[in-house]
Amino acid sequence: MITDNLYNKLNSYLPVEEMIKIKTAFKFANKAHRGQKRKSGHDFIVHPVEVAYHLARLELEPNVIVAGLLHDVIEDTNTTNKEIEKKFGIEVSKLVSSLTKLNITEDNIDEHVEKKNLRNFLVSMAEDVRVAIIKLADRLHNVETLQYLDKEKRQKIAKETLSIHAPIADKIGMNDFKWRLEDESFKYLMPNEFKLTSKLIKQKREEREIATKRMISQIEERLSTENISVSVSGRPKHLFSVHNKLQRYKQLGRNFSDIEDLIAIRIVVKNTKDCYLVLGVIHELWRPVTGSFDDYISSPKDNLYQSLHTVVINDQGQKIEFQIRTDAMHLYAEDGMASHWKYKNTLHDNNKDLYHDINWTQNLLEWETEIVEDSEYLESVNNDILSDKVIVNSPKNEVFTLPIGSTPLDYAYRLHTDLGHSCQAAFVNGVLVPLNKKLNNGDTVQIQKSDLDNGPSLDWLNENLGFIATANARNKVKSWFKKRERTENIKRGKDQILSNIRLSNIETSEININDFIDKDSFETFAYKVGTGEVNNEEIINLINQQQAQETVKKINSKSKNNEEKYDPISSIVVMGGKDFQNKIANCCEPVYGDEIVGYKLSSNEVIIHRIMCSQLRNRENTNRFLVAAWGHSKQLTPTKVMIEAYDRMGLIRDITDVVWGEKTNLHSINSSEDNQNGTCKIQLTVYTRDLGQIIRLLGKMEKTPGVYKVSRIE
Ligand code: MN
Numbered sequence: 001m002i003t004d005n006l007y008n009k010l011n012s013y014l015p016v017e018e019m020i021k022i023k024t025a026f027k028f029a030n031k032a033h034r035g036q037k038r039k040s041g042h043d044f045i046v047h048p049v050e051v052a053y054h055l056a057r058l059e060l061e062p063n064v065i066v067a068g069l070l071h072d073v074i075e076d077t078n079t080t081n082k083e084i085e086k087k088f089g090i091e092v093s094k095l096v097s098s099l100t101k102l103n104i105t106e107d108n109i110d111e112h113v114e115k116k117n118l119r120n121f122l123v124s125m126a127e128d129v130r131v132a133i134i135k136l137a138d139r140l141h142n143v144e145t146l147q148y149l150d151k152e153k154r155q156k157i158a159k160e161t162l163s164i165h166a167p168i169a170d171k172i173g174m175n176d177f178k179w180r181l182e183d184e185s186f187k188y189l190m191p192n193e194f195k196l197t198s199k200l201i202k203q204k205r206e207e208r209e210i211a212t213k214r215m216i217s218q219i220e221e222r223l224s225t226e227n228i229s230v231s232v233s234g235r236p237k238h239l240f241s242v243h244n245k246l247q248r249y250k251q252l253g254r255n256f257s258d259i260e261d262l263i264a265i266r267i268v269v270k271n272t273k274d275c276y277l278v279l280g281v282i283h284e285l286w287r288p289v290t291g292s293f294d295d296y297i298s299s300p301k302d303n304l305y306q307s308l309h310t311v312v313i314n315d316q317g318q319k320i321e322f323q324i325r326t327d328a329m330h331l332y333a334e335d336g337m338a339s340h341w342k343y344k345n346t347l348h349d350n351n352k353d354l355y356h357d358i359n360w361t362q363n364l365l366e367w368e369t370e371i372v373e374d375s376e377y378l379e380s381v382n383n384d385i386l387s388d389k390v391i392v393n394s395p396k397n398e399v400f401t402l403p404i405g406s407t408p409l410d411y412a413y414r415l416h417t418d419l420g421h422s423c424q425a426a427f428v429n430g431v432l433v434p435l436n437k438k439l440n441n442g443d444t445v446q447i448q449k450s451d452l453d454n455g456p457s458l459d460w461l462n463e464n465l466g467f468i469a470t471a472n473a474r475n476k477v478k479s480w481f482k483k484r485e486r487t488e489n490i491k492r493g494k495d496q497i498l499s500n501i502r503l504s505n506i507e508t509s510e511i512n513i514n515d516f517i518d519k520d521s522f523e524t525f526a527y528k529v530g531t532g533e534v535n536n537e538e539i540i541n542l543i544n545q546q547q548a549q550e551t552v553k554k555i556n557s558k559s560k561n562n563e564e565k566y567d568p569i570s571s572i573v574v575m576g577g578k579d580f581q582n583k584i585a586n587c588c589e590p591v592y593g594d595e596i597v598g599y600k601l602s603s604n605e606v607i608i609h610r611i612m613c614s615q616l617r618n619r620e621n622t623n624r625f626l627v628a629a630w631g632h633s634k635q636l637t638p639t640k641v642m643i644e645a646y647d648r649m650g651l652i653r654d655i656t657d658v659v660w661g662e663k664t665n666l667h668s669i670n671s672s673e674d675n676q677n678g679t680c681k682i683q684l685t686v687y688t689r690d691l692g693q694i695i696r697l698l699g700k701m702e703k704t705p706g707v708y709k710v711s712r713i714e
Contacts, residue, residue, distance in 0.1 A: 002043075002045065002049050005053055006049055007019070009057060010022060013059045018343075021062055022052075022062055024087070025069040025088065026049070028069075028073075028087065029045060029070055029073055030045045032073045033045050033048070033073070033076065036077075039149055044072075044076070047072070047145075048068065048069045048070070048071060049069070050141045051068045051134070052065050052068035054068075054177075055133070058341075058342065059342045059344070060133070060338065060343065061341055061342070061343045063091050063095070064134060066088055067092050067099065067130070067134055068138075070084060071099045071138060073096070081097050095134065098127070098128065098131045099135060101124065129172060129337050130341055133174070133337070133338050137177075139165045140180055140181055142157065143157065143158065143184040143185055144180075144184055146184065146188050154188050155189060158188045159185070159189060161181050162181075162182060162185045165181050166178050166181045166185070170303060171302075172303065172338075173305060173332060173333070174335055174336040175333060176335060177338075182239075183238055183239045183240050186239060190243075197242055197246065198239060201239065201262060205262070205263060208318060211314055212234050212320065216234065218285060219232060219285070222281050226281065228269060228270075228277060229269070230269050230274075231268045234265055242262065263321070264320075265320060265323070266323045266325075266330075267323070268326070268330045269326055269327075270326065270327065272297060275326060276308070278324050279324055282312060282324075283310070286312035286320075287313050288312050289312065292309070292310055292321075293308075293309065293310045293311075294309040294310075294441070295308055296308065297325075298442060299441045304332065304336075305332070307323050307324065307333060308322075308323070308324040309321065309323055310322050390405075390441055392439050392441075393442070393443070393445070394445065395444060397444075400414060400415075402414060402470065403470060405438055406438070406439050406469045407435060407438060407466070408423070408428065408433065408439065408447060409423055409468055410468060410469050412426070413473035413477075414470070417476050419447055420473060421455050421480055422450050422454075423435065423448075423449065423450070424449060424450035426448065427445070428443050429443055430444075436465060436466045436467045438466075455481075455484075456480055458492065458496055458529075458530075461478065461532040461535060462535060462536045463537075478531070478532050484530075488530075489527050489530035490527050490530055491526075491530070492530035493529035494526045496529050496539070497525075497526065497529055497539055500539045500540055541649035541650050542649075572596070572629070573628065574608075574626050574628045580604055580605065580606040581605050581606070582606050582608050583608065584607075585607045585608060585610075585615070587613055588609050588610040595612075596608050596609065596611060597611050597628055598625070598628040599624055599625060601624075606626060606628070608628055637688060638667065638687055640684070641686065641697075641710065641711070641712055642710070643655060643681070643701055643709070643710050644679065644680075644707070645679065645706045645708060645709075646679055646680075646708065647678055648705075648706050651680070652669070652682065654705070655701060655704060659697065662693060662697050665686060665687040666685075666686055667685040669682065669683070669684040671683070694712070698710050
C-alpha cells in the first residue's frame with residue numbers, strides 16, 4: 001500500500017484513536033484525486049501521501065497531517081472548503097484554504113506569480129507557521145521528483161526553491177528541511193558541481209574516518225569518568241553548504257583542504273552546564289584552533305539555533321569541528337519552529353521560555369513592509385533573509401543587529417549620527433579596541449565620545465583601512481564633510497595628498513602636483529579629496545602614474561650608459577695581486593662561465609685562459625699561474641622579459657617595484673598598449689645573478705595584479 005510508510009511512522013507516535021481521522025482524510029483525498037496523474041505517471045495521491053509522510057517524520061500533530069493529505073484537493077478537484085470544514089473541522093479547513101492561496105501549479109511560474117506567491121507565503125506564515133511547514137513539505141516532495149519534469153521547469157523550480165523555500169526553512173530553524181531542499185535543488189541546478197562536491201566530501205570523509213572514530217571513543221571514555229551521559233555522532237556536512245563554502249574559499253585563493261569543518265562530531269548532553277563541561281574536556285584533549293570557538297548558547301543565532309562550536313587539531317594535525325548542545329537544543333536545531341507542533345512537545349526544560357520569545361511574526365511583517373516599498377522586492381527579501389548578521393549589545397543590554405563585518409563605528413552611527421561623528425574610542429567587552437575591529441556575536445560595545453568637535457576622519461572612508469562596513473555610516477561621514485567650509489575641505493585635501501606622497505616614498509620635490517591632474521585645477525582636486533569624493537586609492541594611482549613615467553624616462557636615458565659599463569672581463573678577480581690588467585687569451589677565448597686561470601705575463605699584466613687550454617700545458621713556469629674567477633659583484637647576465645597585462649594605473653610602478661625588490665638591475669623598459677583590448681605589453685631587460693633569481697623574479701611578476709602572462713624572450 002502507498003500509505004504503508006506513512007502509517008508506520010504515524011503509529012510510532014500517535015495513539016490509535018488519532019489515526020481514524022487521518023485514515024478518513026486519506027480516503028477522502030484518494031477519492032477526490034481519482035484518475036489524476038503526476039508527471040511521473042504515478043497516481044496523484046502519491047504526492048499528498050508523501051507530503052504527509054514528511055510531516056509525520058517531524059512527529060507533528062494529527063491536524064497538520066490531515067491538512068498535508070488534503071493540501072491539493074481544493075485547487076485540483078471539485079471539493080469545497082465547506083465540505084472540508086464539515087468533515088474535518090475549522091482548523092483543518094483554514095490550513096487547507098491558506099495552502100490553496102499559496103499554490104501555483106508547476107506550469108505557471110513566472111516572475112509576477114513568484115513574487116505574489118512569496119508575499120502570500122510570508123503573510124500566511126505570520127498567521128500560522130503550520131502553513132509554512134506544510135508548504136515546505138509540499139515543496140520538498142516536488143523537488144524530490146524533479147527528474148520527471150523537463151529541464152527548463154526543473155531549473156526554474158530548483159532556483160525558486162533555493163531563493164525562497166530554503167531561506168524560509170532556515171529562518172524558522174527547520175535545518176533538516178533546509179538541507180534537503182538545497183541538496184535536491186543543487187543536484188539539478190548544477191549537476192557537475194554536485195558530483196564534484198559529493199566526490200570531494202566522500203574522499204575527505206574516508207580520509208578522516210579512523211581518526212574521527214578514535215576521537216569519539218577517547219571522548220566517551222573521558223566523559224564516562226566525569227559522569228556525563230552523552231550521545232556522540234560524526235556528522236557529514238550537506239553538499240550545497242560545502243559547495244558554497246568552496247566558492248568562498250576559491251575567491252579567497254584558499255584550498256579545499258583548508259575547509260576544516262567538513263566533518264563535525266556532535267555531542268548531545270542533558271543540560272546546558274554539561275555543554276560547557278564537555279567543551280572543557282575537549283579543549284583539554286586537543287588544542288583548539290584560535291578564533292574557531294562560537295558560543296551560540298549564550299548568543300543564539302537569529303533563528304534561535306543554539307550550540308557550542310569549536311575546532312580542534314587532532315594528533316594527525318587534522319582540524320575537526322565539535323558541536324555541543326542539549327537534547328532540546330538539538331531537537332530545535334533540526335526541526336526549528338516545527339518542534340512546537342510536535343504531537344508530544346518535548347521542549348520541557350529551561351530552554352522552552354526562549355522559544356516563546358521568538359519574534360519571527362514581527363520579522364515577517366517587517367519584511368512585508370519592505371517588500372511594498374521596494375520594487376526590487378524579491379531581491380531585497382532575499383538579501384534580508386539570507387544576509388548574515390552579527391548581534392551586539394549596548395552596555396545597557398539593548399540588542400542591535402548589524403551586517404557581518406561591522407565595526408564599532410558602524411555601531412556608533414547606527415545608534416546616533418552624532419555619536420558616530422564624535423566617536424573617539426571603542427571598548428568591546430570592556431577592552432579598548434581599534435575602531436576598525438570587526439564585531440562578533442554577543443560583543444558588548446561601548447563608544448567613547450570626544451570632547452573636541454573634530455568630526456569624523458577622512459581615513460574612515462578609506463576602504464582599505466576597513467573602518468566602516470555599512471552604507472549607512474559611510475553616507476553619514478560623507479555628508480558631514482560636504483557640509484564643511486570649502487577652504488577647510490581644500491586644506492584637508494591638500495594634507496591628505498601630501499601625506500600620500502610621503503607614504504609613497506617620493507621626494508616631494510620630484511612631483512609637480514599640478515602635473516598629475518589633468519582637467520581639474522589642483523584646488524578642485526584637493527576639495528574632492530577633502531570631502532571624501534576622491535579616495536586614497538585614486539590619489540595613489542595618480543602619484544604612481546606620474547612616478548612610473550619619470551622612472552621610465554630615467555631608466556631609458558641611463559640605459560645606454562649601463563650597457564657600455566657592463567664588462568665581464570673587468571670583473572675577473574685574480575689572486576695574488578690587486579691591480580693586474582686582465583686580458584683574454586686569443587688562443588682559447590674564455591667566455592663568462594668558463595673555468596679560468598690567469599697566466600702572469602709581467603708585473604701588472606695577466607692573460608686569462610680557459611683551464612682546458614692546450615697552450616697552457618707547455619708552460620713550465622708554474623709560478624706564473626694564478627687562480628682566477630669571474631667576479632661576483634658584476635656576475636650578471638642580461639635577461640629579456642615580456643609581460644602581458646591588462647593595462648591599469650600604477651602597473652609599471654608595481655612591476656619596477658618587483659625588480660627593485662629582488663635587487664636586480666633594471667636596464668631598460670618599454671611598453672606598448674593595445675587600446676582596443678585594454679591590454680599592454682611591457683618589455684624589460686634586467687641583469688640577474690643566476691637562474692634562481694630569474695625564476696623568483698618571473699614568479700613575482702606573474703602575481704602582480706593585472707598580469708596574465710610573463711615570458712623570457714630572446
Ligand atoms: Mn502539492
